[in-house]
Structure formats: C-alpha cells, structure tokens
Amino acid sequence: MSRSDRSLSLAGPHHLGVGSTRLAAWGAGTGTMVLVAALFGFGADHPALVLGVGWGALALAVLLVIRGRYVGKPAGVRNDGVFHRSLTARGAIAWALGIAFTAYYVALYWFPESIAGITRLFDPLSRLLRGRPADQWFAYGGFYTFAVLVMGAKFLVKYRHSRYQTWRTVSVMFFQLGFAFLLPAFLALMQRPEFYFSYFWPLDYDALWPGTVGSFSTTTLGLWAIGIGLVLTFVATPVLTFLYGKRWYCSWVCGCGGLAETAGDPFRQLSDKSLKAWKIERWMVHGVLLLITLLTALLWVNSALEGGWLGSFSQGFAKAYGFVIGAVFSGVVGVGFYPLLGSRVWCRFGCPMAAYLGIVQRFFSRFRITTNGGQCISCGNCSTYCEMGIDVRSYAQRGQDIVRASCVGCGICAEVCPRGVLRLENGDWKLRLEER
Ligand code: SF4
Ligand code: SF4
Numbered sequence: 001m002s003r004s005d006r007s008l009s010l011a012g013p014h015h016l017g018v019g020s021t022r023l024a025a026w027g028a029g030t031g032t033m034v035l036v037a038a039l040f041g042f043g044a045d046h047p048a049l050v051l052g053v054g055w056g057a058l059a060l061a062v063l064l065v066i067r068g069r070y071v072g073k074p075a076g077v078r079n080d081g082v083f084h085r086s087l088t089a090r091g092a093i094a095w096a097l098g099i100a101f102t103a104y105y106v107a108l109y110w111f112p113e114s115i116a117g118i119t120r121l122f123d124p125l126s127r128l129l130r131g132r133p134a135d136q137w138f139a140y141g142g143f144y145t146f147a148v149l150v151m152g153a154k155f156l157v158k159y160r161h162s163r164y165q166t167w168r169t170v171s172v173m174f175f176q177l178g179f180a181f182l183l184p185a186f187l188a189l190m191q192r193p194e195f196y197f198s199y200f201w202p203l204d205y206d207a208l209w210p211g212t213v214g215s216f217s218t219t220t221l222g223l224w225a226i227g228i229g230l231v232l233t234f235v236a237t238p239v240l241t242f243l244y245g246k247r248w249y250c251s252w253v254c255g256c257g258g259l260a261e262t263a264g265d266p267f268r269q270l271s272d273k274s275l276k277a278w279k280i281e282r283w284m285v286h287g288v289l290l291l292i293t294l295l296t297a298l299l300w301v302n303s304a305l306e307g308g309w310l311g312s313f314s315q316g317f318a319k320a321y322g323f324v325i326g327a328v329f330s331g332v333v334g335v336g337f338y339p340l341l342g343s344r345v346w347c348r349f350g351c352p353m354a355a356y357l358g359i360v361q362r363f364f365s366r367f368r369i370t371t372n373g374g375q376c377i378s379c380g381n382c383s384t385y386c387e388m389g390i391d392v393r394s395y396a397q398r399g400q401d402i403v404r405a406s407c408v409g410c411g412i413c414a415e416v417c418p419r420g421v422l423r424l425e426n427g428d429w430k431l432r433l434e435e436r
Pocket of ligand 1 (some may be wrong): 012369385386387388389390392402406407408409410411413414
C-alpha cells in the first residue's frame with residue numbers, strides 16, 4: 001500500500017510523494033544555503049547568478065509542493081496534518097523559520113552592514129531598474145515581491161475553484177510588483193523621490209508629517225504625490241470602505257495584506273480566537289490609531305509655532321513611534337512571528353490603517369458576511385482558518401450576520417465551509433440603518 005493510499009482524508013490523498021518531498025526539501029535547503037552563504041561573501045563576483053540560483057531553487061521547491069499537493073487533487077484547504085506538521089503547528093521548523101525571519105528584520109533595521117553580502121546580490125537588478133547600486137531596502141523589496149509572487153502562485157492553484165480568491169490574489173500580486181516595487185524603482189531612475197502609491201497615511205505614518213510634506217512640495221510630482229495621498233486617505237478610503245468593506249484595501253491592495261495572504265497562508269490557523277485576544281486587539285489597534293493621529297497633529301502645531309512648543313518632545317515622540325510601531329511591530333513581530341502567531345498579527349493588533357478602515361466598516365459600510373445558520377454543522381472550519389481570530393462559527397450557529405471591524409474580507413471562511421453557510425455581501429445601506 002502506498003503512502004497516499006493510507007490517507008484517511010475524505011477528500012482524497014494529499015501527501016507529497018516521498019521523491020517530491022525530498023526534491024522540495026533539497027530545493028528549499030539549497031536556496032536558503034546559497035543566500036546564507038552570500039552573507040559571507042559567496043558569489044560576490046557573480047551576484048546575478050547567485051541570486052538566480054537561490055531564487056530558482058526556492059521557486060522549484062514551491063513548484064514541487066504545488067504539483068504534489070494541489071495539481072490533480074481537489075481544490076481548497078487541506079485539513080489533513082495541519083495541526084501535526086512541524087511547519088504549520090509551531091514545531092521545530094516553525095521556530096527555526098520564525099527566528100530566521102526575526103533575525104533578518106533586526107539586521108535590516110538596525111545592522112544593515114551585517115547583511116551587506118545579500119544586498120550586493122541585488123546590485124545588477126538595482127542598476128537595471130534604478131540606475132544605482134542596491135541598498136538594504138531594495139533587497140528587502142526584492143525578497144518581499146518574490147515571496148508574494150511565488151507563494152501567490154501556490155495560492156492561485158490551491159484556491160483555483162474560487163473566482164473571488166483568484167482575482168484578489170492576482171490583485172495583491174499586481175499591486176506589490178507594480179506599485180510597491182517597479183514604480184518606486186522607476187521614480188528613482190528618473191531621479192525622483194521613491195513614492196509608494198499603495199501605502200498612505202496612517203499606514204505610511206510619516207506621509208503627512210510636516211517634514212515629508214515640505215520635502216515633497218518642492219517639485220510638481222511631489223505635490224501630486226501629496227494630493228493623491230490626501231485623496232486616498234480622506235476620500236477614497238471612506239467611500240470604498242462604505243461600498244465594499246475594508247477588504248478593498250486589506251485583501252486586494254495592501255502589501256502587508258498581500259504577504260499575509262500568500263506567504264502567510266500556511267499559518268492562518270494559528271491566530272488566537274479567544275475573547276481575551278479580541279479585547280487586547282481592540283485596545284491596541286485603536287490605541288495605535290489614536291497615537292499616530294495625535295502625533296501628526298502635534299507635529300503640525302509644532303511646525304506652525306516654528307518648534308517653539310514641545311519641539312524636542314514631538315521629535316522624541318516621532319522617533320519612538322517610528323521605532324516601536326514602524327520597525328519593531330510592523331516588521332520584526334508582524335512578519336517574523338508568522339510561523340508562531342499567525343499571519344495577521346500586525347494587521348490585527350498594530351495597524352492604524354486597519355483600525356481606521358475597521359471603524360468605517362463597523363459603523364458605515366454595506367459589507368457583511370451573511371449566514372444561513374440552519375445549514376451549519378458546527379465543524380469549526382471557518383473559525384479555525386480565520387486569520388483575524390474571529391470565531392465565525394459562533395455567529396453561524398446563531399444565524400447572525402458578521403459585521404466585525406477586524407474582518408479583512410479574505411473570504412477564506414466561506415471557502416472552507418463545507419455547507420455553503422457563509423456569503424460575503426455588500427448589503428443594502430438602508431436595511432443596515434433600519435436594523436439599528
Ligand atoms: S471572518 Fe472570514 S472573511 Fe473575515 S477575516 Fe475571517 S476568514 Fe476572512
Ligand atoms: S465552516 Fe460552515 S458548517 Fe462549519 S462551523 Fe463554520 S459555518 Fe458552520
């Protein structure tokens with residue numbers, strides 16, 4: 001009897017064959033070793049070749065996983081072994097990965113010289129796209145985009161039965177590659193400030209600070225960038241969230257959401273579903289939104305008074321926010337802890353944009369997840385795979401629509417429901433008003 005014949009899964013065998021497993025492990029190991037060796041100067045004379053081999057080996061590993069687990073098998077989530085595999089159940093591999101990610105982020109923010117060997121691998125690509133050697137942020141953007149594209153391809157095959165999952169994944173891949181990687185590189189090539197149109201205040205926390213506005217307003221393009229940022233923050237965000245819920249941004253545009261949905265997909269079941277976590281989440285995420293709003297206002301008052309009022313305090317406040325929220329939370333914890341705490345820790349507990357979108361979604365949006373409670377068999381798939389830690393099943397059991405500020409509208413709860421209980425809908429606004 002072959003290994004796959006012994007699977008007890010009702011949906012059929014999902015195991016990777018032994019040969020494919022070995023090849024995938026070989027590819028992942030080789031890719032990682034090549035990139036780690038670059039830290040110590042390996043391949044300094046042939047950076048494009050070394051980067052190509054490293055990325056190629058990692059992509060091959062993902063390709064083998066796609067072929068072994070998803071091609072020719074039923075589409076959708078795999079329940080078998082999720083809470084037993086080392087990678088997806090906080091085992092040794094998950095810890096090793098978490099430590100490696102965290103170490104990379106610490107080096108990226110505070111010790112960039114320690115990863116200079118990896119940064120140098122990106123020089124040829126950076127010269128081609130930007131006309132200058134790479135810095136650590138270009139290299140980081142390269143890895144980030146590679147992860148979204150490769151793991152996005154895996155996600156597309158896994159959820160190929162769902163048009164909604166297909167389109168939103170294509171969308172996050174497009175925004176990451178086009179708006180967060182190629183366009184800023186092109187602006188740099190044109191000797192213009194690198195502007196990221198898919199990030200705006202309050203997520204891009206210093207976008208509306210007096211210093212940033214002052215430096216951008218010296219050029220026509222910079223003025224346009226500020227104007228577009230203001231429209232995106234104060235007009236597009238409330239209008240689109242009213243129409244479609246926060247998903248238009250968190251699950252279709254944002255790079256943080258894009259990485260969480262693609263590279264973070266194997267870890268979505270690790271989110272904490274407890275009431276305590278929900279309480280902490282509400283205090284933290286709204287606290288961060290309050291902080292950045294107060295800080296931005298304070299900096300403008302201070303600037304109007306030419307630094308005469310709380311000058312050093314506001315600068316210290318700005319530095320502390322950049323360190324704690326901009327670096328430690330969004331980077332080190334937000335991505336480094338994927339394999340241990342789930343893929344949306346930052347979005348759930350720390351992102352001020354998610355808090356802003358969530359307030360509009362909770363009180364002024366047509367978006368909701370409707371439930372057909374009579375069909376629910378209480379299997380719990382929906383709650384298990386909700387990356388935002390929402391206990392979806394408890395709503396389904398009561399037949400109650402889900403209108404939660406934190407829901408990013410990823411739609412995975414609806415995909416994994418075996419009974420078709422859940423639907424993501426943009427309801428009638430008048431009905432919503434009458435319900436209140
Ligand atoms: S409730 Fe459903 S759509 Fe909302 S975040 Fe959770 S899994 Fe995604
Ligand atoms: S996945 Fe569907 S059937 Fe299972 S608990 Fe959730 S709503 Fe009920």
